[in-house]
Amino acid sequence: MDEAALDAQNEVEVVEQYEISDDEADEFDYDAVEAPDDEDDDDDDDEDFAAALASVQRLDEKSRAGSTVASQRDIGTPAAKPTLTQVRPEVVDDFIRNFLIKVGMSRTLDNFNSEWYDLQQKGKLAEVYTDTVPDIYVRNQDLDERVVALQQQLDKMRIITEKAQGTWDKFRKERDFHRMHHRRVVQEKAKLTTDLQRLRKHYLSYEPTLKDLQKKYEVAMKEKMLTRLERDRIKARVHTLEAQVQQLQAEKAAATKAPATPKPPRPKRGADSKLPPRDSVPNPYASLTFDPPGIERYQLRRTFKGHVNAVSAAAFHPHKPILATVSDDATWKLWSVPNCDLVMSGEGHRDWISGVDFHPAGSHLATASGDRTVKIWDFAGAACAHTFSDHTQAVWDCAFHHTGDFLASCSMDHTTRLWDLSSLRCRQTLRGHVDSVNACAWQPFSNNICTASGDKTVSIWDARSALCVQTFYGHTNACNGVACNARGDVVASCDADGVVKLWDVRTVTEIGTIHVSTHPVNKVCFDRSGTRIVCAGDDGLVHGYSTDDLSSVLWSGRGHEDAVQGVCFDPADTLLVSTSTDCTFRIWS
Structure with missing residues (x-):
């Protein structure tokens, strides 16, 4: 079997089957197979017919099994892998039939069955063609399916990994930000602590001066109170003297009978101003x-x-x-x-x-x-x-x-x-x-x-x-x-x-x-x-x-x-x- 056929077998997943019935006509064209001249016995013809009928029945059973699997896939229910002709190990003819069924080559399949059984009945097939197919092809097919499944899982995991990487980058940036903020706070705290200590020492150095100033302030307040008392006493004497002077001036004015000068009136509020009319003042x-x-x-x-x-x-x-x-x-x-x-x-x-x-x-x-x-x-x-x-x-x-x-x-x-x-x-x-x-x-x-x-x-x-x-x-x-x-x-x-x-x-x-x-x-x-x-x-x-x-x-x-x-x-x-x-x-x- 050539490598192209094996690749096609590994890539095809959906099997398309056709039922062959003896009671009704089908759309396939069959080529006539000429019987050899040296076989004229009726018994041989009966045996050939019986073998062909058995082969058709086996194909019918395979078609039904394939249809069941396809229907399960179409309705979306989980189904097992399509059942092929035989369980491992496969013979050469079953391997070829399964391949033709997968690719939908029905007419080729019919011709193959006719020619294969004809050669088998005549004994023209060597043992190497009727032996089992090497297990490596089946294993390759299973491995291909596993590779596809693992590739899908890999894609999903890649998406999850990218999301996780983005989340990790975000958390790392937040961590760096908070770490930098914490360092800044610690530095400011240390600076404030140093300033407080310096101010405390500065304040302690000024305490003697403050006490001296407090004493001076008290002395100054006492002197101020004494000054106020002296000022009030002087003001009283001045008021007394002014009253005496006014009395003397009044007596002098009365003696001379001079008319008293009236006090100037207090200024009063003026009348309302008038706004200039429109456009009266040019700009x-x-x-x-x-x-x-x-x-x-x-x-x-x-x-x-x-x-x-x-x-x-x-x-x-x-x-x-x-x-x-x-x-x-x-x-x-x-x-x-x-x-x-x-x-x-x-x-x-x-x-x-x-x-x-x-x-x-x-x-x-x-x-x-x-x-x-x-x-x-x-x-x-x-x-x-x-x-x-x-x-x-x-x-x-x-x-x-x-x-x-x-x-x-x-x-x-x-x-x-x-x-x-x-x-x-x-x-x-x-x-x-x-x-x-x-x-x-x-x-x-x-x-x-x-x-x-x-x-x-x-x-x-x-x-x-x-x-x-x-x-x-x-x-x-x-x-x-x-x-x-x-x-x-x-x-x-x-x-x-x-x-x-x-x-x-x-x-x-x-x-x-x-x-x-x-x-x-x-x-x-x-x-x-x-x-x-x-x-x-x-x-x-x-x-x-x-x-x-x-x-x-x-x-x-x-x-x-x-x-x-x-x-x-x-x-x-x-x-x-x-x-x-x-x-x-x-x-x-």
């Missing part, structure tokens, strides 16, 4: 053009730590090189620019200060605080001129009108209020926002107030009627700041998503969007030309952009160690000041 910047500052060349010039807490905002004096800063330490300070020498400081608020603005004449300063008040500070008297306390929650920002007669302030109570500096009262309350109003700014030389709110909107209000004129929608998070350019036709707003949007006031449309960073942007401002816009964000950077190209950063100022809260240009666009949570303000030029 001087509408017809002027300025060269944009070269912010792309700006560098950090000076860094000042003038407050003990975060510096929340800054503003430049309209006429003098003076900078005002406010802080979370509830104080405000005036600095000379660019040397930043301290000119004046003020205390009076009971909580953090978040907003500041100079009077257009430069004579007063307005501050907005978390204690729900807005204070007006008079530089001439070096004192607080007035306190507005109508807001019910913290006040975030404030801004003077260009006439100097009005002040706008926005608060966490969802309102913006208009204060009259002549009558010292609230003239208008702008209601409409449904969340905290975080920033406000006047549209230059107009009666319109721009507000940015935590309800993700930017609105423009008419201060005369207290009505909302326009509302800009587009931000997806709370708006933190708002600014107008000098011409008053473009409004910029920033939000907590790190996005800055530019709006056209005349067409009420969005001009463009700047994606500054993934951190919130707290403040935004324009230069005089209106072509440069600077943003202050929580990422500790100051970014500059050109309104002609909003997609690329023109300049980035690096230096602050924490979030940048405020930014502003000086009136001449020669300096840029940024304030930060790191308790410093920095000058860029």
Whole structure:
């Protein structure tokens, strides 16, 4: 038997059988086999017929067995391997029949059976052809089946191994992470232990000094009490002497019968100021053009730590090189620019200060605080001129009108209020926002107030009627700041998503969007030309952009160690000041 037949036998698994019946016709063509001339005996013919009939019956039994196995495979039930003609060892003719049955060569099988039995009856087959088939072929077939099964198991185990390898890699990374974290914690613990020991030794070294200071303090308090007693005694004597002097002056006046001079009347509140009518004051910047500052060349010039807490905002004096800063330490300070020498400081608020603005004449300063008040500070008297306390929650920002007669302030109570500096009262309350109003700014030389709110909107209000004129929608998070350019036709707003949007006031449309960073942007401002816009964000950077190209950063100022809260240009666009949570303000030029 050739090797091709053996390979075919090993690869075929499904056996297709045909039943041969004597009672009905079949579709197979049979070739006639001529009988030899030397066999004419009837007995021999009978024996040949009997042998052929027995062979057909055996084939019929094999067909039924094969059909049963195939049917079991088709219905999906587990079945044993197909039963072949004989149990090991097979003879050559059975091996060939099984092979022909497997490959479905039925007509070849019929011809083979006819010729085989004919040669067998005639005795023309040698013993080597009727002997058993070597067992190696059957073993090869079994081994092939086992190889297929083992290959399937190998594929399954490979998949399981890959999953296990992935799980192991994940656990190993987590183990390394936790091990590194544990080492870091141990190092920090050791460092803290060392610091505690050092501080303990340092404290023990200062104990004698503290005891001496305690004794000196007690002595000083005793001396202070004695000084107070002496002061009170001297005050009593002074009051007595003043009373005697007044009595003597009264007697002298009565003697001369001179008319007494009346005391000057106390100042009273003035009448309400009037807002200028619409378009009564032309905008001087509408017809002027300025060269944009070269912010792309700006560098950090000076860094000042003038407050003990975060510096929340800054503003430049309209006429003098003076900078005002406010802080979370509830104080405000005036600095000379660019040397930043301290000119004046003020205390009076009971909580953090978040907003500041100079009077257009430069004579007063307005501050907005978390204690729900807005204070007006008079530089001439070096004192607080007035306190507005109508807001019910913290006040975030404030801004003077260009006439100097009005002040706008926005608060966490969802309102913006208009204060009259002549009558010292609230003239208008702008209601409409449904969340905290975080920033406000006047549209230059107009009666319109721009507000940015935590309800993700930017609105423009008419201060005369207290009505909302326009509302800009587009931000997806709370708006933190708002600014107008000098011409008053473009409004910029920033939000907590790190996005800055530019709006056209005349067409009420969005001009463009700047994606500054993934951190919130707290403040935004324009230069005089209106072509440069600077943003202050929580990422500790100051970014500059050109309104002609909003997609690329023109300049980035690096230096602050924490979030940048405020930014502003000086009136001449020669300096840029940024304030930060790191308790410093920095000058860029």
